[in-house]
Amino acid sequence: MKIIAVKMSGLELKDLETTGLAWKQIDEFAAEVNSISVNLNDLYQLGDERGIDFLPVPHAQPPKLALFDMDSTLVAGEVINQLAALKNCEPEITLITNRAMNGEIDFDESLRLRLSHLQDITTEELSTIHSKLPLNPGAKELISAFKKLGIKNYIASGGFDFFAKKLASDLEMDGCFSNQLEMIDGKTTGKVIGEIINAKKKKEILITKAQEYGISLQETIAIGDGANDLEMIQAAGFGIAYHAKPIVKEKSPLRLSHNPLHTLLYLWEK
Numbered sequence: 427m428k429i430i431a432v433k434m435s436g437l438e439l440k441d442l443e444t445t446g447l448a449w450k451q452i453d454e455f456a457a458e459v460n461s462i463s464v465n466l467n468d469l470y471q472l473g474d475e476r477g478i479d480f481l482p483v484p485h486a487q488p489p490k491l492a493l494f495d496m497d498s499t500l501v502a503g504e505v506i507n508q509l510a511a512l513k514n515c516e517p518e519i520t521l522i523t524n525r526a527m528n529g530e531i532d533f534d535e536s537l538r539l540r541l542s543h544l545q546d547i548t549t550e551e552l553s554t555i556h557s558k559l560p561l562n563p564g565a566k567e568l569i570s571a572f573k574k575l576g577i578k579n580y581i582a583s584g585g586f587d588f589f590a591k592k593l594a595s596d597l598e599m600d601g602c603f604s605n606q607l608e609m610i611d612g613k614t615t616g617k618v619i620g621e622i623i624n625a626k627k628k629k630e631i632l633i634t635k636a637q638e639y640g641i642s643l644q645e646t647i648a649i650g651d652g653a654n655d656l657e658m659i660q661a662a663g664f665g666i667a668y669h670a671k672p673i674v675k676e677k678s679p680l681r682l683s684h685n686p687l688h689t690l691l692y693l694w695e696k
Contacts, residue, residue: 628658
């Protein structure tokens with residue numbers, strides 16, 4: 427198995443001495459090794475101590491399609507918490523969000539519960555929130571590089587269409603899938619229209635888009651941080667838990683826990 431070690435603040439081979447593996451330096455930020463007997467959990471523990479990400483390369487098939495979660499993946503934090511701040515109901519929303527993202531309660535029901543607190547938010551207020559959304563480090567660089575490599579990029583989000591559409595446009599992505607906020611007279615009603623984008627639906631989107639492009643699932647990437655991302659992460663050829671909740675890291679093929687999103691480009695270094 428090929429494994430890549432990355433530390434974007436600077437990686438030295440001495441950082442890896444305790445692994446007992448024969449690492450080869452790629453550049454000042456990364457090294458690689460081929461090993462048939464390695465305990466990934468030991469590497470992950472070392473990585474947590476030293477800020478190193480260890481990326482086992484599952485296969486050599488180049489990717490052609492990428493699905494990104496939005497909240498806490500492409501953008502920092504959860505948009506719904508900013509909506510909650512407008513309505514002064516942060517504690518209630520945060521509790522429900524955390525329980526859902528950790529897989530403790532059903533996502534569909536949690537979304538309905540959260541939205542019930544978020545009525546009468548205006549389009550202007552939504553636009554103000556979008557204008558202040560910070561991208562996570564490396565998000566713009568990763569998507570730009572993917573585009574140059576010919577990879578199609580989509581958002582698959584349990585968040586809201588108002589933000590996902592604007593973000594996909596800002597980053598010149600190929601499209602987005604997200605929950606449609608019901609708006610009446612320019613204000614939120616506290617409901618969504620149509621099918622909820624949950625874990626099962628995200629996986630369906632991945633499979634459907636792969637079929638549309640005539641590619642195998644091995645040629646896909648799925649990146650997310652929460653429990654509702656797990657099904658698409660596990661189905662993708664490159665399934666990545668990004669700065670994720672513990673349950674997601676444990677069950678994902680790949681994890682990026684310490685470095686920016688464009689660190690993932692090392693998976694396809696020649």
